[in-house]
Amino acid sequence: MDPNAEKIEALIRELLIEIGEDPDREGLLRTPHRVAAAMAFLTSGYRMDTDKLINNAIFTQKTNSMVIVKNIELYSLCEHHMLPFFGRCHIGYIPNGRVFGVSKLARLVDMYARRLQLQERLTDQISQAVMASIGATGVGVMIEARHLCMMMRGVEKQNSVMVTSSVVGQFRDSTATREEFLALIGNRAT
Ligand SMILES: [Zn+2]
Numbered sequence: 030m031d032p033n034a035e036k037i038e039a040l041i042r043e044l045l046i047e048i049g050e051d052p053d054r055e056g057l058l059r060t061p062h063r064v065a066a067a068m069a070f071l072t073s074g075y076r077m078d079t080d081k082l083i084n085n086a087i088f089t090q091k092t093n094s095m096v097i098v099k100n101i102e103l104y105s106l107c108e109h110h111m112l113p114f115f116g117r118c119h120i121g122y123i124p125n126g127r128v129f130g131v132s133k134l135a136r137l138v139d140m141y142a143r144r145l146q147l148q149e150r151l152t153d154q155i156s157q158a159v160m161a162s163i164g165a166t167g168v169g170v171m172i173e174a175r176h177l178c179m180m181m182r183g184v185e186k187q188n189s190v191m192v193t194s195s196v197v198g199q200f201r202d203s204t205a206t207r208e209e210f211l212a213l214i215g216n217r218a219t
Contacts, residue, residue, distance in 0.1 A: 082136055096122055097119070118172045122166075126164070148191055153195045
């Protein structure tokens with residue numbers, strides 16, 4: 030169910046007053062409306078599921094060579110501050126008879142990113158969803174992201190990048206597979 034926009038608008042209006050603003054001044058008049066729309070979009074991942082998203086875009090393919098999709102742009106909100114974190118996601122998997130349509134991995138990343146998240150959990154959810162959807166032999170996911178809650182407040186570390194990885198199946202069991210994955214996604218952490 031979509032969030033109640035009217036309710037969110039009222040809450041944002043209250044918030045504006047509480048931080049010392051005048052919600053009736055010209056520049057802020059439509060702000061509650063815009064924030065409600067933005068929040069509905071940024072949390073739209075709660076209202077989607079993997080089956081609908083993948084929607085038959087899984088194809089039979091005999092290959093069992095590693096498939097890599099790298100540099101998938103990622104924008105999410107941290108669950109501790111509801112501030113953005115953003116970066117890139119790299120996915121590798123070894124198919125076991127089935128592969129994804131190429132745009133679907135990016136959509137899968139968006140679905141999980143458009144929720145309140147921890148980067149660690151987001152990384153795990155993506156690897157598990159890929160594994161489960163196509164019955165892969167193994168999956169590796171790496172996310173590199175900058176967190177505005179760290180850059181704009183708190184420790185104010187503007188250049189730090191958080192790197193998380195999640196490996197399942199053969200990516201977990203085989204050092205050679207993990208190394209191949211890392212080599213294929215290239216020099217990271219920039
Ligand atoms: Zn945070």
